[in-house]
């Protein structure tokens with residue numbers, strides 16, 4: 368007799384159908400008010416301290432910092448972040464949306480868009496930056512906002528169905544190419560971007576191939592986001608450098624598994 372209890376999620380069949388068709392979906396109220404308050408404290412602490420194990424990608428004054436104040440693998444520095452980066456509700460939601468047999472953690476990151484001299488996050492896909500084969504296999508991110516977001520402080524926009532355009536080139540965030548130039552034969556012309564404002568505690572999920580963009584922040588407060596990248600179980604390493612896999616001894620073709628990449632949700636047999 369099975370004693371396991373399925374983790375409850377806010378995901379409905381409508382969310383699943385929308386995600387599968389469009390490559391992104393908005394989910395209202397992913398965090399409870401108590402979780403939102405706690406995560407704000409943990410994320411503030413994690414972003415403000417310099418840890419040995421988590422990596423800040425640029426410092427104040429740097430060009431990338433104007434696009435994103437980003438810190439990767441917060442869970443390795445702040446134990447409280449582990450509660451959220453490995454939250455069963457988030458991983459189970461990813462499982463339900465993707466239809467994968469299992470969902471592994473790849474990495475978390477704090478993505479703050481700072482006020483003053485802020486730059487938009489250019490249109491891009493995520494998959495070209497990840498050291499994985501199986502581009503079509505459906506790696507994805509949850510993007511949870513701790514602040515209400517709209518076009519004034521860095522809400523996201525997505526191109527519906529662009530996850531079907533294939534894996535294109537990595538975009539240079541500081542000197543961005545126009546990703547739409549890489550799409551064959553005007554496929555994108557039929558698809559207009561959708562802007563997604565969100566209330567604090569809500570989230571979007573997006574496929575790693577989906578074109579997305581975030582507006583600059585013209586307010587006087589940081590836009591605070593926790594994003595977590597999930598991968599379907601079985602995704603393999605492609606041998607390229609990446610800050611979360613470097614030094615761990617992976618060889619090309621090997622599935623990305625092990626203690627840094629736990630299986631967080633799996634479908635019931």
Ligand SMILES: O=C(O)CCC(=O)C(=O)O
Pocket residue numbers: 435478480488493508510521579580581592594
């Ligand atoms: O938060 C942002 O500005 C961009 C987020 C993003 O590109 C992502 O989560 O993949």
